[in-house]
Amino acid sequence: MESLEALAFAFAAFFSFLLWRVLYSCWVLPIRAYRKLAINGFSGPPPSFPLGNIVEMKNTKNTTKSSSTDRVFNDIHASVFPYFAQWQKAYGKVFMYWLGTEPFLYIADPKFLKKISSGVMGKSWGKPNVFKNDRKPMFGDGLNMVEGDVWVRHRHIITPAFSPSNLKAMSSMMVDTTRSMLDRWTDMINNGNPEIEIEQEIMTTAGEIIAKTSFGMELENGKTLFKKLRAMQEILFKSKRYVGVPFGKYMCLGQNLEAERLGKEIDALLMSIIVDQKRSMAENGGDDQEKNNLLGVLLAGKHVEGQKGSELSISELVDECKTFFFAGHETTALAITWSLLVLAVHPMWQHQLREEIKQVIGDGDIDATTVARLKKMGWVMNEVLRLYPTAPNVQRQIRGDTRVDQDSVIPDGTNIWIDVVAMHHDRELWGEDVNEFNPERFKDDLYGGCQNKMGYLPFGFGGRMCVGRNLSAMEFKIFLSLILTRFSFSLSPNYTHLPSIMLSLRPMQGIPLIMKPL
Ligand code: HEM
Numbered sequence: 001m002e003s004l005e006a007l008a009f010a011f012a013a014f015f016s017f018l019l020w021r022v023l024y025s026c027w028v029l030p031i032r033a034y035r036k037l038a039i040n041g042f043s044g045p046p047p048s049f050p051l052g053n054i055v056e057m058k059n060t061k062n063t064t065k066s067s068s069t070d071r072v073f074n075d076i077h078a079s080v081f082p083y084f085a086q087w088q089k090a091y092g093k094v095f096m097y098w099l100g101t102e103p104f105l106y107i108a109d110p111k112f113l114k115k116i117s118s119g120v121m122g123k124s125w126g127k128p129n130v131f132k133n134d135r136k137p138m139f140g141d142g143l144n145m146v147e148g149d150v151w152v153r154h155r156h157i158i159t160p161a162f163s164p165s166n167l168k169a170m171s172s173m174m175v176d177t178t179r180s181m182l183d184r185w186t187d188m189i190n191n192g193n194p195e196i197e198i199e200q201e202i203m204t205t206a207g208e209i210i211a212k213t214s215f216g217m218e219l220e221n222g223k224t225l226f227k228k229l230r231a232m233q234e235i236l237f238k239s240k241r242y243v244g245v246p247f248g249k250y251m252c253l254g255q256n257l258e259a260e261r262l263g264k265e266i267d268a269l270l271m272s273i274i275v276d277q278k279r280s281m282a283e284n285g286g287d288d289q290e291k292n293n294l295l296g297v298l299l300a301g302k303h304v305e306g307q308k309g310s311e312l313s314i315s316e317l318v319d320e321c322k323t324f325f326f327a328g329h330e331t332t333a334l335a336i337t338w339s340l341l342v343l344a345v346h347p348m349w350q351h352q353l354r355e356e357i358k359q360v361i362g363d364g365d366i367d368a369t370t371v372a373r374l375k376k377m378g379w380v381m382n383e384v385l386r387l388y389p390t391a392p393n394v395q396r397q398i399r400g401d402t403r404v405d406q407d408s409v410i411p412d413g414t415n416i417w418i419d420v421v422a423m424h425h426d427r428e429l430w431g432e433d434v435n436e437f438n439p440e441r442f443k444d445d446l447y448g449g450c451q452n453k454m455g456y457l458p459f460g461f462g463g464r465m466c467v468g469r470n471l472s473a474m475e476f477k478i479f480l481s482l483i484l485t486r487f488s489f490s491l492s493p494n495y496t497h498l499p500s501i502m503l504s505l506r507p508m509q510g511i512p513l514i515m516k517p518l
Pocket residue numbers: 143144145155210323324325327328329331332335389390391393394395457458459460461462463464465466467468469471472
């Protein structure tokens with residue numbers, strides 16, 4: 001009898017403790033953080049814990065009418081982030097909102113961003129823990145997730161892998177893979193199907209390219225890995241997620257378990273690829289394909305130059321390969337896809353780019369060196385990434401209280417959400433033609449004439465700026481040069497303009513174009 005009572009008492013104590021833990025993390029902690037932020041002058045839409053502002057975010061529909069009557073209108077902010085557009089009207093360009101119990105400082109004011117970030121080194125701010133946990137199966141502890149001295153070490157090792165000479169070695173593989181896609185398009189047209197859904201086509205080809213570029217994909221396990229990486233992405237971003245809500249991962253347990261299972265399989269496959277490649281390179285220096293992919297460059301230790309302790313371990317290499325794949329292929333593929341859409345409605349620019357290719361490359365080879373000379377194409381890329389920033393936001397997490405001015409401090413642990421789409425469409429920063437496609441604004445100015453350099457952030461900012469930006473510029477120019485020299489294209493009547501956020505900025509219903517061989 002006594003032992004039964006003791007057991008009941010232990011259970012009661014355990015459940016009281018659990019209840020207290022839940023209450024503490026769902027209500028006590030966030031309310032404390034909320035008060036601290038309010039004292040420091042940060043306001044925003046009132047949250048209700050434990051969901052924060054998530055319900056409002058999910059339910060807010062775009063009610064703003066586009067100012068343009070064009071079928072493809074570029075003033076997209078209110079349609080992709082309707083809740084931010086509404087909150088901006090009420091609270092301005094800097095305010096607080098809550099993802100579950102996680103406080104986020106929303107910033108769409110480049111002056112404010114400059115004020116709080118000047119003097120902050122890349123290693124001093126972190127990446128939101130809440131996203132690190134959520135995206136663990138995709139990125140692990142890859143470069144875009146690590147912080148502090150670990151980030152410094154990884155960045156130092158990885159940056160040289162994207163050097164011009166390494167990129168050059170990758171360019172012929174990019175040309176071959178893109179040509180195969182275009183041959184397929186020609187077959188489709190010859191079979192009477194001139195309408196091609198380019199988003200899927202380009203996404204798949206860019207996925208193949210980044211897989212070959214990162215870890216090689218000629219071997220059977222490379223192909224299997226590629227399929228599993230794509231499957232994981234589908235699972236993680238098609239599920240309804242409650243990021244930031246305590247115990248939120250249990251709300252879509254099935255998908256999370258499936259992602260974890262796939263994550264383990266991917267890690268094991270990558271590990272075997274890395275070990276094989278390492279062995280092959282140690283035995284005979286590796287074949288060309290092995291030497292030229294990013295993994296090969298990191299394994300060959302070209303970056304190391306005698307420095308001790310600067311090599312990445314095998315598990316670190318696994319996470320970096322996954323990071324290159326996820327951070328690199330979708331953003332680049334979408335930049336190309338949006339460009340084709342914009343060029344389809346601006347045939348004059350197709351013509352101008354074709355003329356430039358003729359003048360600069362003529363009958364010569366399309367490769368890293370020749371495409372680097374395509375200036376107008378560079379302006380087009382910049383302008384498309386302004387109107388359709390494929391990485392639509394940049395995030396940080398404050399480590400250590402950060403002073404804004406005399407009266408206000410951003411408390412340690414606050415997440416920062418920089419709304420790149422808002423800044424890129426801000427009339428006060430870009431002028432009256434803000435929503436027009438005008439690549440010439442980049443002719444004499446790397447920042448396209450933006451009133452504030454922090455207002456144009458397609459690749460992020462500071463020390464953490466995208467490490468793959470030169471690779472993506474090369475890939476962009478190779479794709480566009482090859483497409484423009486073989487086809488002209490126009491918008492299909494079946495196209496619906498529906499830019500939406502699914503981690504990246506994507507056309508929700510694809511982009512069907514009518515392709516015509518030249
Ligand atoms: C158009 C194409 C691309 C866009 C728009 C883009 C955008 C970005 C942005 C916005 C960031 C965050 C920067 C910050 O936090 O300040 C980033 C980081 C990163 N990107 Fe890209 N990216 C592109 C292509 C690539 C490619 C091709 C690769 C690699 C193969 C790559 C690898 C990375 C990595 C590893 C980071 C983390 C850098 C760090 O934290 O030190 N990206 N990218």
